Amino acid sequence: AAVKDLASAEVAAGISTLIAVLGYNNPTAAAAAVQGLIQIGSLAVQPLIAQLDDYNYGARAYAIRALAAIADPRALDILLASAATDFAPSVRRAAAKGLGALRWSELATNERSTVQTKALETLELIIKDADWSIRYAAVVGLQGLATTSELQIQDKFAQILATEKDAAVRSRVQLAQSQLFRTTSD
């Protein structure tokens, strides 16, 4: 048991160190730290949330990318808030993408649809953002949600196309439609 405690203490210290690296303003080191945190997986989720850097949006974007890739549903609230209200577009994009990729199966069945609906509502809100890159990320999030959740949201993509003017965002919607159509007809 002592060895196990020691091992987990080392992991915890390692996680803290990796999270600190996200704030060093060194993209190469930060990318490596994100990979390390993703490999650690669920154990890194609480520390990432607790140590989210309110003053450094670069560090925050890396942390949210790590949380999005780990896909632990405990990150839901922070992803919802970051996608909707963070002032940094890089943070919002990472969170929007992450909202579509959470492992819903880890939640109790009776909780799932409420939580998935929350994710959908946030993505539907930011699909109207003035920044094309936020809308692009929202489409990626919606495609993820259509794939991973029980929600029926195929119609949303046609609705987006009806008003979207940006050629890149339109293309991404069409890609989502073609990929979703292919997987449902298999």
Next chain:
Amino acid sequence: MQSNWSQDSAAETQGLTVEQAIANLQSPDLSLRYYAAWWLGKFRVNTPAAVEALIVALEDEADRTELGGYPLRRNAARALGKLGDTQAVPGLIRCLACDDYYVREAAAQSLGMLDAPTAIPALMELLTGGVEAAVAIPGRPHLTQPYDSVIEALGALQAKQAISLIQPFLEHPQAKVQYAATRAMYQLTQQDSYGQRLMQALEGNDLQLRRTALSDLGAIGYLPAREAIARCAVENSFKLLALKGLLEHQVKLHETLTQDAIQVMNLMDSLL
């Protein structure tokens, strides 16, 4: 010209209304004029009244800097490029002869954006004297003319008659002028070597120049650079914007989503 302006945009407008902004262009408070011109461009308010008021602002005499610059004209010229109304073209062409370097720079950029071939002769005029004349003005942080913006506009306008005028600028001592010339030469000749040269610039040591090269590659839609763009040591926002340029270029060339376009989107997804 269809208006981009809609009620939906009203939520984003941070306090001003369109009517106020247009009225503010004539306000006794010069800082309100300056802000209003920026605001109309930022929110792409391309109603006829807004365009008309901004064209008037291109001739403003009230707002002057200590060095004789025209801040309001600069902002009005920048805004008009974003509004997509070609009524602004004659006024912007007159701005190319303004004493203020930054007014000329903004006008050149906007004329490129407005797809205004009638501006080609006036833009070529600014390259008179070639590389020899393209030297720094003592005490100012810029050259005699906004060469990079002028050359980029000529490239965007497909000014093939300017090729021999632009080519010598490939050897200009300033990297950003070289890049502008490289970008324009690619647009005017479609020769791969120019695209390759910009792609190599992504490996350079200077972050600002890597960003410039990214934006140039996006502007010319140079597909072979897609992986290099995604790998480049620059913030994701800049890479996304460059890849967006590649994607839009593909969408213009092909009706349907090509494999190339899908690969570009996969790279964009990985940068979110």
